[in-house]
Amino acid sequence: MTEPKSIDMLRLIERLYPICRSITGDGVRETLRILQEHAPLEIHEVPSGTPVFDWTVPEEWNIRDGWIKNPSGEKIVDFQQLNLHVLNYSEPVHKKVGLDELKEHLFTLPDHPDWVPYRTSYHNRNWGFCMEHRLFQSLEEGEYEVCIDATLEPGSLTYGELLIKGRTDEEVLFVTHICHPSLCNDNLSGIAVATSLAQKLAAQNLHHSYRFLFLPATIGAITWLSRNQDKLDRIKHGLVLCLLGDRSTFHYKKSRKGDAGIDRIVRRVLEKSGKPFETLEFYPYGYDERQFCSPAFDLPVGRLSRSVHGEFPEYHSSADNLEFVSEESLKESLAFLGQLVEQIEGEEVYINLKPECEPQLGRRGLFKAIGGQSDTKDFQMALLWILNLSDGSHSLDDIAERSELDPAILRKAVDELLKTDLLGETR
Numbered sequence: 051m052t053e054p055k056s057i058d059m060l061r062l063i064e065r066l067y068p069i070c071r072s073i074t075g076d077g078v079r080e081t082l083r084i085l086q087e088h089a090p091l092e093i094h095e096v097p098s099g100t101p102v103f104d105w106t107v108p109e110e111w112n113i114r115d116g117w118i119k120n121p122s123g124e125k126i127v128d129f130q131q132l133n134l135h136v137l138n139y140s141e142p143v144h145k146k147v148g149l150d151e152l153k154e155h156l157f158t159l160p161d162h163p164d165w166v167p168y169r170t171s172y173h174n175r176n177w178g179f180c181m182e183h184r185l186f187q188s189l190e191e192g193e194y195e196v197c198i199d200a201t202l203e204p205g206s207l208t209y210g211e212l213l214i215k216g217r218t219d220e221e222v223l224f225v226t227h228i229c230h231p232s233l234c235n236d237n238l239s240g241i242a243v244a245t246s247l248a249q250k251l252a253a254q255n256l257h258h259s260y261r262f263l264f265l266p267a268t269i270g271a272i273t274w275l276s277r278n279q280d281k282l283d284r285i286k287h288g289l290v291l292c293l294l295g296d297r298s299t300f301h302y303k304k305s306r307k308g309d310a311g312i313d314r315i316v317r318r319v320l321e322k323s324g325k326p327f328e329t330l331e332f333y334p335y336g337y338d339e340r341q342f343c344s345p346a347f348d349l350p351v352g353r354l355s356r357s358v359h360g361e362f363p364e365y366h367s368s369a370d371n372l373e374f375v376s377e378e379s380l381k382e383s384l385a386f387l388g389q390l391v392e393q394i395e396g397e398e399v400y401i402n403l404k405p406e407c408e409p410q411l412g413r414r415g416l417f418k419a420i421g422g423q424s425d426t427k428d429f430q431m432a433l434l435w436i437l438n439l440s441d442g443s444h445s446l447d448d449i450a451e452r453s454e455l456d457p458a459i460l461r462k463a464v465d466e467l468l469k470t471d472l473l474g475e476t477r
Contacts, residue, residue, distance in 0.1 A: 057088050057249060059242040059380040063295070064372060066238050070133035073172055073229045073266035074098075074110040074207050081228060082210040082264060085241070089248045091210040091264065098204045102276040105269060108172065110205025111139050113198070118152070118179055121192030127179050129198075133231045134368055136198055137178030138170040144197045152194050158183035159367060166368040168233060172269075175202075207273055210264035212248055216256035217475065221281075222394055223288035223351065224248075224387075225338055229266035233370045236359065239295030243383050251391065255465060257398045257475070258286065260391075271338035275347065287312040287394055288351030290339045294383035295375030296356050303330040303353040306343035310350035315393045319386065330358070356383065392457060396447030399476045400440040400464065409437065414470045428455060432463035442476050 065084065071077040082093050100107040116129035116136040129136045137157065155178040157169045163183035171178070177198055210228070213221075224247065226240035241264065248262045265271050275282075288305075289312065300320060304313045308331065320327040334340050336359060342351035356379065357365075364370045416433060435453040446464065450457045467473035 057242070057246040059239075059246055059384070060375070060377045062088075062242045062245070063234055063238040063375060063380075066241065067232050067234060067372060068133070070113060070129075070231045071229055072111050072138050072170075072231070073269055074108060074205060075112045077112075077231070078208045078228060078266065081241070082208065085210060085245050085264065088245050089212055089252065089262075091212045091262075094209050094211060095206040096209075096273050096277070097206050100207075100273075102269070102273045105272050107207045107273060108269065109202045110207075111200060111202050112205075113140070113200040115197065115199040116140070116179070117197055118181075119195040121190070121194065123195075126185065127181050132166060132368060134166045134168050134180055134233075136200075137176065137180065138168070138231065139172045139202075140177040140198045140200055141175050141202060142198055142200045143177045144199075146193050146195050148193060149189060149191050152189075152196065153186075155179060155196075156181060156186060158186045162363065162367065162369065163187075165364075168231070168366040168368075168370075207266065207269065209266065209270050209274065210262075211274075212262040214248065214251050214256065214260040214262075216259040218257060219259060219284050220257075220286045221259045221261050221284045222391075223261050223263070223285050223342075223349075224291055225263045225265060225271065225288065225342070225351070226291045227267040227270070227338065228264045229270070232368070233366070234372055234375045235293050235295045235357070235370050236365065237292050239293065239375055239380060239383070240291040243294045243380060243387065244291050246384050247387050247391075250388065257395050259284075261285075265338065267338060268341065271341035275341060282347055282349065285349050285351075287315070288342060288349055289316075289387075289390075290337045290342075290351065290353040291355075291387075292337050292353065293355035293357050293359065295380050296362070297376060297379055298356040298362070299325065300327045300386065301330060301355050301358050302327065303336065303339060303355075304332050305339070305350050305352045306332045306348055307350060308332060310352075311397070312350050312352050315390065315397075316352060316354065319389050319393055322389075323386070354387075393447060395461075396445060396450060396457060398446045398464075399442060399444065400436065400446070400467075401442050401474050401476050402437050402440040402472065403474050404472055405437075405441070408434070409472050414472065416466060416470070428459050429463060431455060432459045433467065436460065436463050436467060437472065440473060 118127040
């Protein structure tokens with residue numbers, strides 16, 4: 051099997067940036083195929099017309115081109131130059147219109163006259179274009195030719211999924227949306243960070259299983275939930291990942307429960323970082339945390355971002371471009387998630403299978419293992435601390451805090467002890 055390519059997150063974002071994604075269509079498939087170069091995602095197709103709770107999987111949208119020509123026959127808006135120029139999910143159209151009719155189908159940002167907005171019409175048939183407000187103001191009377199070469203027809207909704215199996219079936223869920231076109235922070239940053247995290251976790255010996263979902267927003271999460279209700283009781287922690295490439299401080303939106311394990315763990319890692327952060331209470335709007343936290347499921351799923359959606363000027367506009375995200379921020383977001391996983395893994399609880407006094411470590415070859423460590427004393431103490439506090443009531447994180455030993459050394463001690471008859475897992 052070919053080894054997956056290691057990820058340069060910023061280069062991955064640059065590669066995905068030109069692809070026109072939506073809630074369905076070939077742009078999503080192309081994006082997922084690129085991600086498969088880095089992580090073995092399984093790609094699912096759900097046919098149009100499939101009932102998913104109170105919704106129905108929509109017709110598939112694909113676009114090839116779109117433009118506006120002014121009365122002189124010059125292209126003034128061109129999908130090939132920027133895919134945000136076409137209202138996402140536009141109906142196909144090719145006709146000539148007067149200025150008044152054209153303006154009914156144009157979208158701009160008056161407060162930022164040089165930016166192009168991102169707008170959608172997923173569930174209402176319409177056609178339209180997005181443009182700079184400065185260009186909008188310069189339009190003159192006359193006949194304009196408009197063309198959107200697109201199809202809306204039965205197809206399917208596409209999403210990607212990866213399950214990294216740990217030693218137990220208890221799952222940690224990471225979700226990111228994959229439906230936005232040329233927007234780097236929202237949400238190519240989430241895609242890049244999630245893919246990189248998945249690749250790193252796939253190479254580790256993990257207690258929990260980790261499920262990664264790359265979904266079109268809203269309808270994708272609803273579709274996955276409707277098809278996987280038998281798996282939901284396995285989800286112990288979950289995070290929606292978005293807006294992770296800008297330079298803002300971290301913002302964490304709590305689960306609907308408000309005091310779930312993921313809420314406590316994220317706050318602990320944020321506090322340990324020593325950097326400013328903000329915690330938001332749950333509210334039923336935003337990204338797909340609201341689907342996973344809907345009343346029927348009430349899963350322990352929070353949301354991690356840097357900026358908050360709708361609260362920074364570049365949101366849903368052409369200014370959310372390659373210059374808006376930074377390599378430093380992407381790496382910091384990935385490092386934070388790595389620390390979070392360490393904390394989650396540190397929740398493991400073990401049981402000493404021979405608790406009557408100190409066991410004979412040498413007879414089981416553990417002194418040989420100790421001799422191979424760079425810090426023999428710390429590793430020997432890690433073995434003893436693990437055995438002494440593995441009574442079913444102390445997690446690995448508890449042991450790290452009490453022993454003041456490096457979690458990596460404790461992890462190595464656990465791995466060695468699990469190879470013997472001295473230590474077992476409680477769940």
